[in-house]
Amino acid sequence: FATAHTLAGLLGGLLTHQTLGGKAPTEEVFFPDRFVRTPEYDAWLKSETEPYDALERERQKRTKP
Numbered sequence: 001f002a003t004a005h006t007l008a009g010l011l012g013g014l015l016t017h018q019t020l021g022g023k024a025p026t027e028e029v030f031f032p033d034r035f036v037r038t039p040e041y042d043a044w045l046k047s048e049t050e051p052y053d054a055l056e057r058e059r060q061k062r063t064k065p
Contacts, residue, residue: 002032006032007026007029010024014037014038014041014044016038018034018036
């Protein structure tokens with residue numbers, strides 16, 4: 001799970017490698033301790049989730065048996 005979380009963070013620009021920055025090769029995600037949060041990470045945590053919540057509610061309505 002930590003590897004998947006790190007990969008998503010790297011691809012999304014929310015995490016950056018401590019020494020290699022955004023140029024870290026993908027295999028570095030197997031070492032999550034080598035990554036740190038970017039300023040965008042904290043902004044993402046504070047961002048509004050209502051649009052995504054609304055999408056999820058609609059998805060659930062449409063997929064109910």
